[in-house]
Amino acid sequence: MRGVLARHWGALVLFGLTALTPLVVKDAFFLDSLVLILIWGALSAAWNLAGGYAGQVSLGHSAFFGIGAYSAALLATRWQQSPWLGMLLGVLVSVAAGAVIGYLSNRLRGPYFALSTIAFSQVLLIVASRWRGFTQGSEGIPVPFRPGFWTLGLGHVAWVYVALGLALVHYGVQVYFExxxxxxxxxxxxxxxxxxxxxxxxxxxxxVFAVTLSAALTSVCGAFWAQYVGFVDPFYVFSVDLSIRFALNTIIGGVGTALGPFLGSILITSLETYLRATFAGVKTGFTGIYLIIYGCVLILVVRFVPEGLAGLAARLRAGVARSRERATDHAHA
Amino acid sequence: MLTLERVTKRFGGLTAVREVSLEVRAGDLLGIIGPNGAGKTTLFNVIAGYYRPEEGRVLFDGRDVTGLPPHAICRQGLTRTFQIVKPFGNLSVLDNVTIGSLTKVTRLRTARVDAERVVETCGLAPYARARARALPIGLRKRLEVARALATRPRLLLLDEVMAGLNPSELAGMVELIRRLHGEGLTLIVIEHIMAAMMRLARRIVVLHHGERIAEGTPAQIASDRRVIDAYLGEEFVLAEA
Structure with a gap:
């Protein structure tokens, strides 16, 4: 038990605080940010399974995200089915697609694998944006809000707990991978x-197993996200930006660590939300400034903490332990 | 236990191994020697499933394993080490060995206990928590052996595990191999260090230009004219005398 506490204290603090927040804070903007942090964190965790633990860096994970989002949205709008079923469908499709990508990873290494994943997501983007009869093409799909748990028409507070559950599952899968x-x-x-x-x-x-599992979990997040945001735009859900975001959150937070993707998501998501809210109103020319700051943060992290925020935390702990040891050594001397 | 039937491996126009036949019985400690480029490591790669031979068959316990992937061959009880050691550099010594144990043991906890025992056997206990990449070469060679042992092989192929060791490390490695053999493990050992090989092996096979040119006890090999010409040289014979 003590071992579990020692290993997962960061997650306990993080997820514990998140669980308590809706009891104290009622501000919709804040809760919205919290949900997004959790969903992006869970997505980055899913990416981490392939990119971190299996060492297969993908820059096309938005493909699986989009598959999940479209599955849920299409099933809800065309056949009036529950997004939970859409999620299941998305997982099945993503497992098939993930197995193909995973098989590719046995043939292609490093940058060639990354490029092939980008190509894959872009093919899906073209299909989704051109197949008007089925996907409504580039107009995207508005997802209707139907109140209830089965239809995932939830308030902010409920969403925090749904997203928290998602984050916990993904954290758990990563721990399993460790x-x-x-x-x-x-x-x-x-x-x-x-x-x-x-x-x-x-x-x-x-x-292949790792990449496929990563794809399936990414797809689950896509389905939730579609319900939460209420609109599926092909140019967003299949974008390379999104794929890079999953990777960046993880790299900044700590590749191959269970907590890293969530730490990265906290930093990047809150930074983006804050900067957008602050600068958007000032002048239209400033709307893109968060990208510049985003880039600067990445440079700083890669330069000074290449092992990511999780690694920084471990380093600080080790430092504290060492100075304590030194202190006791002095005391003995 | 292991039978090679006229195994041939070519790389383009170069025949690295030519019609080599070999028989290893349970309890053997077979040495393979030969000059650089004689095809010793290529032969290991063929046996362990890294290369598929153009001709011939590899039988392990009477079963044809030719062309099976390396992991399948390992699971049948035949494990090899690498001449150029391949530690899992970012993992601890214990984790390296645990990964080996997990091949036969499914429970992580049991595998760790098992790995601790193997680490102890191989004299790596003081370094169990160290990162593999931080170890000096002598200990890395030991780790290579420990990790292979953890898979509980019945036949172990050691590819130059003594190269680059200092005299005391060398003695330790000879001692370890003897002990493993004494416990019933069957081994094939590739080695350039003749002094160690002469003390260790029961039987030696000599490869030259991919072909088997001699086989016999260490004493027979040391006095074989072709082996002296191809590999040992006159100095060795004089030194031995």
Missing amino acids: RSRVGYQLAGVREDEDAAEALGIASRKLR
């Missing part, structure tokens, strides 16, 4: 594939 047989074997494959094979690990199968 502390399980599969996780250890995946770490081996990431570090040295030949050595992993020599030790009896079916590296190709494992990598």
Whole structure:
């Protein structure tokens, strides 16, 4: 039990505070930001499974996000079905697409894999924006708000808890990737594939598994997001910007750590929300300024904390422990 | 236990291994020697499933394993180490070995206990928490052996695990291999350090230009004319005498 506390204290504090927030804060803008932080965090966590734990850096994860969003939106608008069913459909489609992308990862390495994922998301963008009869093309799909849990027509407070549940599940899957047989074997494959094979690990199968799971979880977030925001725009949900965002949150927060994607999401999402709200009204020319600040933050992180915010936290803790040791050493001397 | 039937491996126009046949029985400690480029490591790569031979078959326990992927061969009980060590650099020594254990043990907790035992056996206990990439070469070679051992092989292929070791590390490694062999493990060892090989192996096979040119006890090999010409040289014979 103490081990669990020591390992997950960051998550306990973070998710604990989030659970308490709606009891204290009633401000809709703040709660909205909180939901977005959690959803982007969960998405980045899903990306981390492939990009971090399996070492397969994808820049096309918006493909799976879009598949989830469109599945939920289309099922809700065309067949009046629950977004939960849409989510299930999205997962099935994403599993199939993820398996293909995962198979590609066995053929293509590093930048070539990343490029092929971008291409994949862009193909889906073209399909979604041109297939007017089915997807309403580039106009996008407004998702109707129908109150109730089954239809996911919820208030801000309820959304905080739905998003929190999502974040917790994704955090849990990441922890599983750290502390399980599969996780250890995946770490081996990431570090040295030949050595992993020599030790009896079916590296190709494992990598496909990680990428597929990552795709499925990304798709789940896409479905929730579509219901939350209420509008699915193909140029947004399949954009490269979005894919990069999943990657950036994770890189800034800490690649291959369970808490990292959430820390990254807190920093980036709140920064963006704040800057947009502040500068948008000042002058139209300032609307893009958050991108500049975004870029500066990335440069600073890569330069000074290449292991990400989670790594920074670990470093600080180690530093505190060391200075305490030194203090006791002095006391003894 | 392991049978090679006229195995041939070519790379383009170059025949790295030519019609090599080999028989390893349970309990053997077979040495493979030969000059650089003789095809020793290529032969290991063929046995362990990294290369598919153009001709010939590899039988392990009577089963044809030719062309199976490396992980499948390992799961049948045949594990190899790499001449150029391949530690999981960012992981601790214990985690490295645990990954090996997890091949036969499914529960993580059991695997960790198992790995601790193997780490102890290989004399790596003081470094169990150290990052693998921080280890000096002597310990990395040990880690390579420890990780392979953790998969509980019945046949272990060691590819130059003594190269680059200082005299005391070398003695330790010879001792470790002897002990493993004494506990019933069957081994094939590639090595350039003849002094160690002569003390260790029961039987030695000599490869030259991809072909098997001799096989016999260490004493027979040391006095074989072709082996002296191809590999050992006159100095070695004089030194031994």
